[in-house]
Amino acid sequence: MTSLFVDGVVLSLLLLAFAAAPTAEAAVSAHNGYNASLPLPSSATLAGCQRNCGNLTFDYPFGIGSQRCFRDPDFKLICSNDTTQTPRLFLNDGITEVVDDGFDITSNFIYISFSYSIPMISGVNEYNKSWKAPGRHFALEYTFLNITGCDFDAYQLLDQDTSPMLLCAVTCPNKEITETVARHDCNGTGCCSVLVPDAGNSFQLKFVRKEKGRVEHGEDDPSRSSLWDRINVTTVFGFMTWSMLDQSTCASTLVNNTNYACISNNSRCYNDYSFSRGYNCRCINGYEGNPYLLDGCKRDQGYNPFPKANCSQQCGNISVPFPFGLEEGCSARKLFLLNCTNMSTSSLQLNDEYLVTYINVSEGLVGIEDTSYYKQQMYGVMIPNEPELYIGSGESASMQWAVANLTCHEAQQNKSGYACVSNNSSCLGINSTRGYIGYRCKCMPGFQGNPYIPNGCQGLLLRTQRHSINIFTF
Numbered sequence: 001m002t003s004l005f006v007d008g009v010v011l012s013l014l015l016l017a018f019a020a021a022p023t024a025e026a027a028v029s030a031h032n033g034y035n036a037s038l039p040l041p042s043s044a045t046l047a048g049c050q051r052n053c054g055n056l057t058f059d060y061p062f063g064i065g066s067q068r069c070f071r072d073p074d075f076k077l078i079c080s081n082d083t084t085q086t087p088r089l090f091l092n093d094g095i096t097e098v099v100d101d102g103f104d105i106t107s108n109f110i111y112i113s114f115s116y117s118i119p120m121i122s123g124v125n126e127y128n129k130s131w132k133a134p135g136r137h138f139a140l141e142y143t144f145l146n147i148t149g150c151d152f153d154a155y156q157l158l159d160q161d162t163s164p165m166l167l168c169a170v171t172c173p174n175k176e177i178t179e180t181v182a183r184h185d186c187n188g189t190g191c192c193s194v195l196v197p198d199a200g201n202s203f204q205l206k207f208v209r210k211e212k213g214r215v216e217h218g219e220d221d222p223s224r225s226s227l228w229d230r231i232n233v234t235t236v237f238g239f240m241t242w243s244m245l246d247q248s249t250c251a252s253t254l255v256n257n258t259n260y261a262c263i264s265n266n267s268r269c270y271n272d273y274s275f276s277r278g279y280n281c282r283c284i285n286g287y288e289g290n291p292y293l294l295d296g297c298k299r300d301q302g303y304n305p306f307p308k309a310n311c312s313q314q315c316g317n318i319s320v321p322f323p324f325g326l327e328e329g330c331s332a333r334k335l336f337l338l339n340c341t342n343m344s345t346s347s348l349q350l351n352d353e354y355l356v357t358y359i360n361v362s363e364g365l366v367g368i369e370d371t372s373y374y375k376q377q378m379y380g381v382m383i384p385n386e387p388e389l390y391i392g393s394g395e396s397a398s399m400q401w402a403v404a405n406l407t408c409h410e411a412q413q414n415k416s417g418y419a420c421v422s423n424n425s426s427c428l429g430i431n432s433t434r435g436y437i438g439y440r441c442k443c444m445p446g447f448q449g450n451p452y453i454p455n456g457c458q459g460l461l462l463r464t465q466r467h468s469i470n471i472f473t474f
């Protein structure tokens, strides 16, 4: 059933009411291509659907290929399959390219780029060019454009009653200026930069060529640069939002949930904040995954207790025991993947901002040093009318860690993801002032070592005995 936590009683009643409506009608009223006669999407119905293009990944409601792989034709993606270069991912118009791994299903932003080329025609001085979002589910939040060409003014056409707004003017005092040079500064000489804010679903540009430059630098002049032959519009930076439009608000999905998109248990509806049209889905706090799939929102499944073989466990004189690791496949989760940037100085990095100074597996502690710019300002003890004599480097802290945001009970249900794999280890819940953080493992009393690896917890007694035997034999 759908997310019930708004008001369980009311929603159940509504569902009953709609269950009485003939299902055939739902199938016929397939809105905007959403095919209501297909089964509700789940990891099973999406089996075999392509999930990446080059190094970009994506997920339902976006998809490639068969209709069951995406929610609506608007969300159909195109992966360019040109063997000579890395594949590129486009939205359904084949023009708007998805760039960066901006495809994060938990946000409704996509970073995009597109470009247009407008050939200049002899005797024509005015050119219109419009950009339309690739479907009504999309809206352009903003774009930063570089426009190259020679001797023109660029305008944005607003509505019928408003006169066009001048965006920028471009001149080419030197007729040989190349595109590469012009683009470098993009300062009005052969190129100009403009920000198109809040474009919504479309925007329209108008370019007016000036007679003067065209006459001075005759069309047949062979030394004239190709900048005179066309106006290129390219995005430097652009991002778009997308939303579900079967209903215009979360409130109305409660009244008519025929095509409600937030179908996962533990998912929730959010109104689209930027354009006040439609809604999006998220997993509720404590859950992650894809709220648009029946079984999409899951508890933390990020822990993998099985590292690959021959993982290095030392960074200079800092030991890096599992669940931490120095290579992909060597750490139990992404968060525990560290980078030994310098063996000789024991420089162990946790992303760009933090250094790890030690890892203590039995106490669940890690030493973190904040290397960011702000560290100096953040710490200090100030007592009124006293000089500031407490000087801490301030950037070091001992931090507790947990391995997954699960209760011990939950963690033990799923043996293949359970961290406490050693004999004689046990699970421990970690609380903080911010609430429950998750669980970690520890060796049982009388045992010592690493509870995260098989046979990691060793009997204290046994070890002392071995030790004395060693001494004996020597």
Ligand SMILES: *[C@@H]1O[C@H](CO)[C@@H](O)[C@H](O)[C@H]1NC(C)=O
Pocket: 030, 035, 036, 037, 038
């Ligand atoms: C909807 O999906 C069903 C089942 O796959 C298919 O038979 C039907 O043709 C589809 N309808 C439309 C309008 O695409």
Ligand SMILES: *[C@@H]1O[C@H](CO)[C@@H](O)[C@H](O)[C@H]1NC(C)=O
Pocket: 055, 056, 086, 100, 101
């Ligand atoms: C994807 O590949 C391109 C080109 O190979 C590279 O520039 C880009 O940084 C890669 N992106 C990610 C997220 O790895």
Ligand SMILES: *[C@@H]1O[C@H](CO)[C@@H](O)[C@H](O)[C@H]1NC(C)=O
Pocket: 081
């Ligand atoms: C790309 O095209 C080639 C040849 O047409 C095909 O064999 C291959 O499966 C295609 N790859 C993708 C990812 O579509």
Ligand SMILES: *[C@@H]1O[C@H](CO)[C@@H](O)[C@H](O)[C@H]1NC(C)=O
Pocket: 116, 117, 148, 179, 180, 183, 230, 232, 234
């Ligand atoms: C401008 O557009 C043309 C045609 O698409 C293309 O060949 C040229 O490389 C573009 N110039 C730049 C600098 O992108």
Ligand SMILES: *[C@@H]1O[C@H](CO)[C@@H](O)[C@H](O)[C@H]1NC(C)=O
Pocket: 126, 127, 128, 157, 206
């Ligand atoms: C450009 O668009 C405007 C407004 O829609 C229109 O008035 C004008 O005639 C168009 N110009 C050309 C050259 O199409």
Ligand SMILES: *[C@@H]1O[C@H](CO)[C@@H](O)[C@H](O)[C@H]1NC(C)=O
Pocket: 181, 182, 183, 184, 185, 186, 187, 188, 189
């Ligand atoms: C603008 O850039 C061009 C080269 O792209 C350069 O020659 C020119 O001096 C620059 N103008 C200003 C005002 O910075």
Ligand SMILES: *[C@@H]1O[C@H](CO)[C@@H](O)[C@H](O)[C@H]1NC(C)=O
Pocket: 146, 183, 184, 185, 186, 187, 193, 236
């Ligand atoms: C776009 O213009 C900016 C200056 O506004 C310039 O720094 C940048 O290199 C240009 N980028 C492209 C891709 O043309």
Ligand SMILES: *[C@@H]1O[C@H](CO)[C@@H](O)[C@H](O)[C@H]1NC(C)=O
Pocket: 029, 031, 246, 247, 256, 257, 258, 259
């Ligand atoms: C419910 O919403 C769908 C669009 O998602 C619409 O086609 C249908 O007519 C609506 N049903 C009712 C009873 O209003």
Ligand SMILES: *[C@@H]1O[C@H](CO)[C@@H](O)[C@H](O)[C@H]1NC(C)=O
Pocket: 285, 286, 287, 405, 406, 435, 436, 437
């Ligand atoms: C862990 O999950 C709970 C829900 O069980 C959630 O309330 C909490 O915010 C989560 N804690 C962290 C640190 O993500």
Ligand SMILES: *[C@@H]1O[C@H](CO)[C@@H](O)[C@H](O)[C@H]1NC(C)=O
Pocket: 001, 265, 294, 295
């Ligand atoms: C959703 O939750 C209900 C009640 O907890 C459960 O019966 C159902 O199996 C769950 N559905 C899925 C797809 O996990």
Ligand SMILES: *[C@@H]1O[C@H](CO)[C@@H](O)[C@H](O)[C@H]1NC(C)=O
Pocket: 339, 340, 341
């Ligand atoms: C580790 O750090 C080095 C040096 O800063 C960097 O070149 C490398 O890409 C980093 N590796 C990973 C996996 O982040």
Ligand SMILES: *[C@@H]1O[C@H](CO)[C@@H](O)[C@H](O)[C@H]1NC(C)=O
Pocket: 428, 429, 430, 431, 436
């Ligand atoms: C964590 O805190 C919650 C309430 O704040 C409490 O119910 C729970 O027993 C605590 N767990 C542990 C392991 O201390």
